């Protein structure tokens with residue numbers, strides 16, 4: 001499987017883990033033919049990073065958004081800033097990563113829901129898909145998505161098949177990371193097995209979620225073939241065929257490429 005059949009739909013190359021070799025790594029990934037990568041923004045500064053990098057690499061795209069873990073320092077001016085960044089830059093292809101994270105008690109849930117809703121509305125106004133982070137918050141996430149009906153992606157999906165079915169009914173796509181290859185990935189395996197192939201996306205969520213046999217190490221887009229091999233084995237499908245389909249799916253949801 002060559003990188004031409006790989007589209008990393010969710011990466012964080014602004015993470016300090018890449019400080020030493022970011023330019024060289026991205027340069028070599030794109031020289032090797034990586035079909036595309038979408039930077040998942042976590043705050044305004046991260047969105048600016050995405051836009052700067054999109055200027056350097058033709059197949060590097062970005063989202064704009066504030067992650068639910070970064071709301072403490074966020075202000076409503078940030079929404080205006082994200083709106084104008086997106087409106088001015090063609091390579092902004094999504095609003096994300098946004099959503100709800102109830103894993104830690106420290107985060108204010110009402111504030112999270114407010115920001116999730118506002119950013120979904122922003123995506124709808126801009127005609128862009130959303131990249132959704134949802135952790136231990138399936139029902140509240142679905143409630144917002146059902147009400148506001150954005151296009152988009154549930155990234156690093158860890159929910160149940162029941163939740164996935166509801167998301168698929170809403171027309172949403174589902175992204176799988178290296179977590180699909182972990183021994184305890186029972187729910188993700190069930191979803192990867194049963195969902196339609198034309199809604200499957202692959203991602204690193206790098207520097208995290210490196211697939212087996214690299215679990216625990218820094219991940220990058222070149223490791224995605226291991227995730228696709230696993231998904232193809234689960235589905236009883238040819239891995240190259242699934243890879244090619246996933247690139248088409250990514251281009252469709254982000255509105256990039258020839259399609």
Ligand SMILES: [Zn+2]
Pocket residue numbers: 010012040097205
């Ligand atoms: Zn992420």
